Amino acid sequence: MTAASTGTGPLEVDITRKVFRGADGSHTHAIERIAFEAPAGSFTTLIGPSGCGKTTTLRIVLGLDAAYAGSVSRPDPDGRIAVVFQEPRLLPWRTVDQNVRLALPAGMENENLDDLFEIVGLSQMRQRFPTELSLGLARRVALARAFAIRPSLLLLDEPFVSLDEMTATRLRQLLITVWSARRTTALMVTHNLREAVQLSDRIVFLTERPATVRGIIEIETPRKDRSADWREAQVKAIDTRFPGVL
Known part of the structure; x- marks a missing residue:
């Protein structure tokens, strides 16, 4: 495994093999080869069946899993990486403002x-506590926390x-709004093809385990022109090209 970066270059992922070893000594071949490039400042989505290695790929890119064969080249060698998880993961005894500021590095307090x-x-909820928020609002706090550190990779x-x-639709639009205002290279995992079509510059489709890249689709239509009808047409076209992806 190697991890390198070059200035404001692309995110380059080339995982040639990932195997998990179970407690009983058995081995699970999770990834055969996942290779793709995400240009600097772009939004890339990984989509595939459950258990195919999407989250494992994120963990490898993040640097939490070094036990793999291949290489990852991140956009900025000294840049910050932000992560938005499935759950907001807010501290209930801290306010919204405090939860967002928890991630700020030294010098940005x-x-x-x-x-x-x-x-x-x-703006009107900065002194509220997480227990006072709906799940949708809590997800907004998680997004704000991620963008607050001005990451080079999200x-x-x-x-x-x-x-x-x-x-979810409102929050997807919110994500694009804040991402456009604080542009960074983004890599997302989802099962939702409509979500991927709405948000992405490119979608990387993965096979079942052991995962390989099934195909990559580039989306050049400006986001402002991605109407509901356009999105449904794209979903149908993709499902025809990659049967079963829905």
Whole structure:
């Protein structure tokens, strides 16, 4: 395994093999080869069946799992990495403002976050506690915390799972709004093809375990032109090209 980076270059992932060893000594071949490139400042999504290695890939990119064959080249060797998990993971005894500021590195403790709170719609809730928030609002706090550190790489692990579709749709649009305002290279994992079509510059489709890349689709249509009808047409076209992806 090697991990390297070059300035503001692309995220380059080339995982040639990943095997898990069980407590009983058995081996599970999780990844055969996952290779793709995410240009600097782009939004890339991994999509595939459950258990195919999507989250494992995020863990490898994040640096939490070094036991693999291959290489990962991140956009910035000294840049910060932010992660948005499936659950907001907020500290209940701290306010919204304090939860967001927890992630700030040394030297940024007093960062002016007024514009960020305004973008995510939390300006009036900075002194609230997590127990006073709906799940949708808590997810907004998690997004704000990720963007507050101005990361060079943003990783998202199914950030809108378990939300009703109306709330999830609003939060997807919110994600694009704050990402556009604080542009960074983003890599997201999801099972939701409609979500991927709405958000992504490119979608990387993975096979079942042991995972390989089934195909990659580039989406060039500007996000402002991705209407509901356009998204449904894209979903149908992708499902035809990659049967069973829905």
